[in-house]
Amino acid sequence: MLKTTLKTKLQQKANLIRQDVIKMIGEAGSGHPGGSLSAADIIAVLYFHHMNHRPKEPKWAGRDRFVLSKGHACPALYSALAEAGYFSRKELLKLRQFGSSLQGHPDQLKTAGVEISTGSLGLGFPAACGMALAARLDNAGYRVYTLIGDGESQEGIIWEAAMFAAHQRLDNLVAILDNNGLQIDGLVNEIVRIEPVAEKWRSFGWEVFEVDGHDVDELVVTLEKADAIKGKPAMIIARTVKGKGVSFMENEVDWHGVAPNLKQVRQALKELKNNE
Numbered sequence: 001m002l003k004t005t006l007k008t009k010l011q012q013k014a015n016l017i018r019q020d021v022i023k024m025i026g027e028a029g030s031g032h033p034g035g036s037l038s039a040a041d042i043i044a045v046l047y048f049h050h051m052n053h054r055p056k057e058p059k060w061a062g063r064d065r066f067v068l069s070k071g072h073a074c075p076a077l078y079s080a081l082a083e084a085g086y087f088s089r090k091e092l093l094k095l096r097q098f099g100s101s102l103q104g105h106p107d108q109l110k111t112a113g114v115e116i117s118t119g120s121l122g123l124g125f126p127a128a129c130g131m132a133l134a135a136r137l138d139n140a141g142y143r144v145y146t147l148i149g150d151g152e153s154q155e156g157i158i159w160e161a162a163m164f165a166a167h168q169r170l171d172n173l174v175a176i177l178d179n180n181g182l183q184i185d186g187l188v189n190e191i192v193r194i195e196p197v198a199e200k201w202r203s204f205g206w207e208v209f210e211v212d213g214h215d216v217d218e219l220v221v222t223l224e225k226a227d228a229i230k231g232k233p234a235m236i237i238a239r240t241v242k243g244k245g246v247s248f249m250e251n252e253v254d255w256h257g258v259a260p261n262l263k264q265v266r267q268a269l270k271e272l273k274n275n276e
Contacts, residue, residue, distance in 0.1 A: 002217050006049065010216040012276065013083065014044040018245045019272045020079035020092055026265035028096040031104065034255040036076040038180040038213070038240040039147060045219045046145060047080040055085035058112045064142050065115050065131050069124030070149035070178060071105040072257070078102050078111070086113035122155030124148070125175065129165045132173035132233070143227065147176045151183025154192040159204065165233045166205030173233040174226045175206075178213065180242040182253045201235045213238025245272055 002010075017040040025031035047053070051064040068077050075095060082089045087101070094100040101110040105119030115131070118124035128146035135142055152158065165173055177197070181188055188194060201208045207229045211218040219238070226234035242256070243249030246268040260268060 002220055006220075007216055010041075010044050010049060010220075013048045013080075014041040014216070015245070015272055015276055016083060017044055017076050017079040019269055020082075021075045022246070022260060022265055022268045022272070024075045024078070024092050024095040024102075025259045026262070027093045029259050030096055030257075031075055031259055032072040032257045033075075033246075033249060033260065034182065034242040034252070034257075035070060035073040035149060035178065035180065037244045037246065037249065038242050039070075039073050039076050039178050040244065041214045041216055042147060042176055042178065042219060042238055042240075043076050043080045045216055045223065047084050049220060050223050051145065052142070053084075053113075055081075055113070058086060061140070062142055065128070065144045067115055067118065067124045067128040067131070067144070067146040068106055069118055069128070069146050070121065070152050071118030071124060073147075073149075073178075074102075074104070074106045077106065077114075081111070081113040084113075087111075121149070121152040122157040125152075125158055126161035126164070128175070129161045129168075129170060129173060129233075132165070132170040133168055135172055136168075136170070143172050143174065145174050145176065147178055149183070150177060150179045150181065150188045150194055150197075151191075153177065153194045153197065154188075162201065162204045162206065169231050170233045171230050174223065174236065175233065176236045176238055178240055179237050180240040182242045182251070182256065184253075184256045186253055198237055201237070205232055207232055207234045208237065209234065210237045211239070213240035214244060245275065247271060 021036045106114040132144040249255040
């Protein structure tokens with residue numbers, strides 16, 4: 001169990017990320033709230049506890065790398081980067097504006113802290129595998145973390161990269177599956193079923209863990225276990241709720257890529273503030 005102070009801190013950071021997501025997407029009038037909200041706890045634990053990084057030195061060679069393969073969930077990543085100090089929090093309300101450094105998908109050329117531009121699903125995961133191989137070839141000590149979606153897991157390139165990473169024995173690589181069960185068109189298991197997903201990753205040569213993706217205790221402990229695995233990469237399957245934290249968004253596929261109106265923003269923020 002985490003110390004109460006650390007657990008509270010991480011829960012507060014995740015709640016802040018969720019509030020930022022609602023504000024940003026509401027202000028922009030477009031974006032992807034559902035999958036951003038489901039990933040908030042995972043991203044909070046990575047950036048505010050687990051990863052080794054220096055916000056004031058975004059290109060520090062020894063930093064751990066994080067790749068958001070499900071790039072449409074970038075509002076959650078932008079919130080974490082701003083809160084960590086990579087750029088001013090004032091930039092968050094410029095999401096998706098013309099000329100803004102915070103576009104609808106991560107852009108490594110515009111946004112401090114973004115390791116690689118992602119958006120086309122399936123792109124980020126193999127790039128993360130390449131980063132992990134580069135670290136080993138360079139005898140570098142940094143680790144690579146990547147977050148993929150369950151809908152994204154229908155992409156063939158995900159499984160090609162999974163074979164590559166296992167073949168290369170990339171034990172400096174940890175992938176996390178945001179397994180919220182929904183994608184843009186509906187239920188993942190009704191569109192292209194990915195279950196039994198844990199068995200599939202094991203059969204591809206990965207060490208597999210399964211966790212509650214909203215339990216910061218479980219996430220912290222499991223990330224530590226994943227880092228300790230030797231000889232193969234690790235996959236953490238995180239069971240999550242799309243739209244987590246906002247009652248009218250939870251488990252509702254319509255909130256995959258729709259912005260809340262002003263009334264809905266106010267309601268969502270009220271609920272999230274009550275959970276502080």
